[in-house]
Amino acid sequence: MSNRNEVVIRGVGSSSYGRFPDRRVESLAWEAILEAMQDAGADAGEIEAVFVGSVFGPPGVATRTLRGIGIGGVPVLTIEAACASGTAAFHEACEAVALGRYSNVLVFGVEHLSSLFTSGAIVPEASDGEGRAGLPLPGLYALQAQRYLDQFGARPEQFAEVAVKNKRNGTRNPRAQLKGHAPTLDEVMSARMIAEPLTFLQCCPVSDGAAAIVVGRPRGAKGEVKVLASALASGGLWDHRSTDFWGEAPVRRAAQAVYAKTGLKASDVDVFEVHDSFTIGEILTLESLGLCEVGEGAALAPSGHTQFDGPQPVNPSGGLLSRGHPLGATGTAQVAEIVWQLRGTAGERQVKKATLGMVETMGGGAAGMEGNASVVGLMTLR
Amino acid sequence: MSTGASPNKRRAGEAMGGGFVADPRPQVQADQVLGVRCAACGYPSAPAAPWCPVCQSREQKPASFGPGGTVWSSTLVQIPVGRWKPPYAIAYVDLDEGPRVLAHLASPAIVKAGTRVRIVGADEGGDLLVRVA
Numbered sequence: 001m002s003n004r005n006e007v008v009i010r011g012v013g014s015s016s017y018g019r020f021p022d023r024r025v026e027s028l029a030w031e032a033i034l035e036a037m038q039d040a041g042a043d044a045g046e047i048e049a050v051f052v053g054s055v056f057g058p059p060g061v062a063t064r065t066l067r068g069i070g071i072g073g074v075p076v077l078t079i080e081a082a083c084a085s086g087t088a089a090f091h092e093a094c095e096a097v098a099l100g101r102y103s104n105v106l107v108f109g110v111e112h113l114s115s116l117f118t119s120g121a122i123v124p125e126a127s128d129g130e131g132r133a134g135l136p137l138p139g140l141y142a143l144q145a146q147r148y149l150d151q152f153g154a155r156p157e158q159f160a161e162v163a164v165k166n167k168r169n170g171t172r173n174p175r176a177q178l179k180g181h182a183p184t185l186d187e188v189m190s191a192r193m194i195a196e197p198l199t200f201l202q203c204c205p206v207s208d209g210a211a212a213i214v215v216g217r218p219r220g221a222k223g224e225v226k227v228l229a230s231a232l233a234s235g236g237l238w239d240h241r242s243t244d245f246w247g248e249a250p251v252r253r254a255a256q257a258v259y260a261k262t263g264l265k266a267s268d269v270d271v272f273e274v275h276d277s278f279t280i281g282e283i284l285t286l287e288s289l290g291l292c293e294v295g296e297g298a299a300l301a302p303s304g305h306t307q308f309d310g311p312q313p314v315n316p317s318g319g320l321l322s323r324g325h326p327l328g329a330t331g332t333a334q335v336a337e338i339v340w341q342l343r344g345t346a347g348e349r350q351v352k353k354a355t356l357g358m359v360e361t362m363g364g365g366a367a368g369m370e371g372n373a374s375v376v377g378l379m380t381l382r
Numbered sequence: 383m384s385t386g387a388s389p390n391k392r393r394a395g396e397a398m399g400g401g402f403v404a405d406p407r408p409q410v411q412a413d414q415v416l417g418v419r420c421a422a423c424g425y426p427s428a429p430a431a432p433w434c435p436v437c438q439s440r441e442q443k444p445a446s447f448g449p450g451g452t453v454w455s456s457t458l459v460q461i462p463v464g465r466w467k468p469p470y471a472i473a474y475v476d477l478d479e480g481p482r483v484l485a486h487l488a489s490p491a492i493v494k495a496g497t498r499v500r501i502v503g504a505d506e507g508g509d510l511l512v513r514v515a
Contacts, residue, residue, distance in 0.1 A: 121463070123463075123464070127395075129484070130484050132407050134472065134486070135463075136459065136463045139472060143454075146456060146492060194461055195457045195459045196457050237435055240477075240480070240482040368482075
């Protein structure tokens with residue numbers, strides 16, 4: 001596709017992640033944007049459009065954030081695709097640059113959940129059939145996990161190994177919400193049960209945070225990361241005819257689009273940041289990305305394959321399980337981590353080989369559908 | 383979970399102290415789930431869809447599904463969610479010749495995929511209740 005422009009990530013930044021009830025939501029976004037703009041060496045005047053990912057807003061948060069940083073008069077769009085909102089905004093920014101609509105786009109994701117949900121799981125929407133019937137998000141993932149146990153004879157300990165891996169990685173991430181302690185397998189297994197077989201330590205925390213990305217045409221600056229391809233796929237019907245687990249199909253669709261555009265495959269990728277809001281999610285995602293066959297994903301963490309020092313490390317940042325899950329910010333945070341990994345600036349979290357990096361986010365939570373959207377992106381240092 | 387969630391936080395519904403929210407769940411009547419079946423391709427929908435989501439035919443005939451069904455998966459929830467007190471078991475159930483629905487299990491225990499269940503009816507809050515057949 002020779003008439004498409006090359007797209008690079010010029011800079012990234014993020015806030016820390018955690019519960020910050022005293023922080024204004026805008027201040028989290030400012031922290032991320034300032035770092036990303038400085039990293040990119042970009043001026044406010046260069047930004048031709050702003051794409052924002054946020055689920056719970058608050059409404060108008062994009063424009064209110066911009067008030068503080070002198071960007072105005074340009075198109076500002078807020079995109080909601082559940083947990084994939086930030087990566088959906090990133091993908092649309094990449095497409096806009098590739099197609100010549102803009103030369104520089106500021107992307108940020110922002111969420112302030114501590115001022116919405118005081119404790120426990122996110123309150124389900126009463127306007128959604130499954131939320132109204134009392135299905136919390138961990139319950140939706142637990143249903144997939146139980147089916148997985150029944151169908152493949154997997155063991156719950158294999159799910160828990162994902163939490164052990166990602167929380168160990170998270171201890172090396174100074175911005176992570178849960179960075180203090182790497183639990184043992186016994187601690188993960190014996191933690192309070194949320195929805196069987198998922199224990200408390202297999203569920204991501206409720207978080208506040210923001211991350212930002214400057215996407216644009218290449219300028220030949222050091223540290224520019226080339227976006228080889230990105231794709232967004234929504235869900236179709238998930239019903240009595242489906243042979244898939246819930247949520248797999250959008251991820252597979254987006255991944256296949258990325259592989260088709262690049263001629264690359266999952267086994268070529270050196271480092272992944274994927275959606276592990278619950279441990280089973282990472283397993284189903286890696287199967288959907290084509291890292292292994294369906295039913296084999298539970299073995300990837302226990303075998304060492306996806307460990308920090310394994311051949312294909314997954315979630316060196318600690319993933320959502322450690323970093324936290326400020327919904328709209330998560331996708332942009334994943335992109336920031338992959339950029340740092342590809343540049344070799346990830347500090348203690350730096351994986352051995354980081355030539356090709358992949359980001360995947362999955363947004364769920366719509367009764368009867370395979371999901372809201374999944375975004376997959378593949379990047380390399382330019 | 384904050385059961386005293388204030389109504390301005392989200393559309394939590396009346397069960398959570400919020401405002402009235404129109405019911406998005408499939409309607410349950412005795413041991414049947416009410417919905418529609420596409421006259422053209424036979425696709426079952428509950429609740430009713432404006433047209434067939436598979437073949438787009440506008441001809442949707444009222445239909446009822448149940449009482450038999452097969453569990454696709456189930457879990458035991460151990461946290462309070464709205465009016466539901468732990469432990470409570472929920473399952474995806476493929477109703478015979480019908481749609482996949484989310485149901486509460488009458489006994490709070492996990493049942494294996496493939497287990498046959500039968501609709502008991504709607505519980506006091508309007509949720510679909512099934513028991514092992």
